[in-house]
Amino acid sequence: MKKKQKKYTTFDNVVIFPGTVEKLIAQAHEFVENYQYDLANKNFEEALKYTEGDELTLSVYAYSLYEVKSFEKAKDVCERLLSIGPTMYLEVMELYLTICMQLKQFKQVERIITSLLEEGAIPEEQIEKFERLKDINANIAGNVVKQEEPVRNNNDVDPEMFNLQQFMSLPPSKQLNAVHELTMLNIRPIVHHLKAIIENEETHPFIKSIVLILLVEQQVDTNLTIRKFDKVMNVNPAKLELPTKMPQFTQVSKLVVEKLEKEPSTLEMVEYLIAKHSIVTYPFEWLSYDSEDVAISYIDFVKTMFGSVHEMDYELVEFLQNLEKLTELQEV
Numbered sequence: 216m217k218k219k220q221k222k223y224t225t226f227d228n229v230v231i232f233p234g235t236v237e238k239l240i241a242q243a244h245e246f247v248e249n250y251q252y253d254l255a256n257k258n259f260e261e262a263l264k265y266t267e268g269d270e271l272t273l274s275v276y277a278y279s280l281y282e283v284k285s286f287e288k289a290k291d292v293c294e295r296l297l298s299i300g301p302t303m304y305l306e307v308m309e310l311y312l313t314i315c316m317q318l319k320q321f322k323q324v325e326r327i328i329t330s331l332l333e334e335g336a337i338p339e340e341q342i343e344k345f346e347r348l349k350d351i352n353a354n355i356a357g358n359v360v361k362q363e364e365p366v367r368n369n370n371d372v373d374p375e376m377f378n379l380q381q382f383m384s385l386p387p388s389k390q391l392n393a394v395h396e397l398t399m400l401n402i403r404p405i406v407h408h409l410k411a412i413i414e415n416e417e418t419h420p421f422i423k424s425i426v427l428i429l430l431v432e433q434q435v436d437t438n439l440t441i442r443k444f445d446k447v448m449n450v451n452p453a454k455l456e457l458p459t460k461m462p463q464f465t466q467v468s469k470l471v472v473e474k475l476e477k478e479p480s481t482l483e484m485v486e487y488l489i490a491k492h493s494i495v496t497y498p499f500e501w502l503s504y505d506s507e508d509v510a511i512s513y514i515d516f517v518k519t520m521f522g523s524v525h526e527m528d529y530e531l532v533e534f535l536q537n538l539e540k541l542t543e544l545q546e547v
Contacts, residue, residue, distance in 0.1 A: 236262050240272055247275055250477045252282045270301045277310060282479055286317045305341060312348060313480070321356035325349065347520055354543065355487075377408035379415060387419045387544040394425050406435055414440055421541050424458075424497040431455050446499055458493040463500040463509075470510035484520075485513045492538040504531060 239262035246255035259276040262268075268276070273296040280289035293311040301307050308331070315324045328349045331337050337345050375381055376393055385393065402409060409430060413423050420443050427441070430452035441448050458464060467489060475482035496502065501509045508531055515527040516535045540546075 236265050243272075243279075244275060247279050250282075252279045255279045256283065256285070268295075270296065270299065270303070274301070274303065274307060277307070281310065281314060281317075284317070284479075286314050290314045290318065305337065309345075309348070312352075316352055316355060319356075321352055324352045325356075328352070344520065350543075351520075374405050374408060377405050377412065379408065379411045382408075382412055383415065383417060387422060390419070390422050391425065391544065394422065394429065397429055402429055402433055403435065406430070406437055410437060410439060414442075416442060419541075419544060419546075420444070421495045421544060424494045427452065427455075427497060428457065428494070431457055441498065443499060444496065444502055446502065448498060450498055455498060458497045459490065461493070461498070461500055463506055464489070464493050466506040467501070467510050467513070470507060471513060474510060474514060481514065481517055484517045488517065488535070488539070489513060491542045492535065495538050495541045504534070 239258045243255045243258035243262065246252070246258065256276070256279050259272070259279065262272075263276070273292055277289050277292040277296060280286075280292060290311065293307060293314060296307050297304070297311065308327075312324050312327060315321075315327075328345055331345065332342070382390060382393070409426050412418055413426050413430075423441065423443065427439070427450075430437070430439075434453045436451065436453040439450050439452065441450060468486065471482060471485050471489065475485060493500065508528060512528050512531040512535055516532050519527070519532070
């Protein structure tokens with residue numbers, strides 16, 4: 216009599232019936248398609264105990280982990296995937312770099328992108344996208360460094376540094392550093408200097424905004440005339456809201472949250488850009504553009520950064536690109 220063949224395998228004394236792993240992976244893909252990332256990740260994790268996982272499985276798992284902000288695990292899965300040389304190498308690398316940025320591993324991102332560019336590993340049509348990613352990384356890294364700088368206890372301000380002629384002789388980057396040093400200091404002794412900087416037509420729009428924010432934060436009661444983007448406004452910092460409390464900022468933020476409810480990673484980048492750009496246009500917000508159009512254009516702008524091409528309001532997206540340049544202290 217023929218012996219019946221065993222229809223199951225064991226793994227660390229756990230019985231695995233035929234089709235179990237495939238079923239777990241199939242269900243995980245369904246969960247991802249329905250934005251149920253936590254459930255998908257449980258299935259992927261269970262399935263990958265018993266199989267090495269193919270390129271598609273590991274790619275979707277890494278993306279799903281990223282969506283729930285499980286960045287360390289997502290990075291590990293990407294490294295596992297990159298080690299097998301995936302056919303979609305650049306797409307996986309892009310996700311990997313984005314994860315490293317979330318983990319504040321900015322030097323690693325800089326090193327990898329520089330290496331890829333120098334080695335000619337990036338096709339010509341994708342070079343701009345990776346250079347933009349490199350710029351975003353440098354920008355975020357710079358902001359993190361500024362936020363982590365120790366607070367100065369010295370309450371003395373050097374008035375000469377903010378004399379209009381002296382201040383305007385500095386390049387914009389040094390102007391910005393000088394203004395940042397005032398953050399924890401009493402600026403009232405040099406309000407007349409700061410007023411002159413804001414009202415000067417030659418001052419960079421972003422510098423004007425940073426100085427104005429200082430005056431608003433310290434509730435300085437003075438009248439200012441601000442000129443930007445061919446617009447003029449008379450304001451009193453003591454009565455002015457900060458950029459993130461302005462009416463249109465609130466509207467645009469609410470709209471993008473609603474539109475990107477199921478795309479948390481895109482939402483995070485859009486919110487970051489909105490917060491940055493609200494500073495450079497302050498106190499004019501997004502000029503005469505409609506809030507709904509602004510929200511949609513930010514989403515298009517971010518998706519364009521990562522290679523998505525579709526119909527959009529090119530005039531408004533170009534305006535957002537110019538705001539991005541201004542936050543980097545460029546001229547437009």
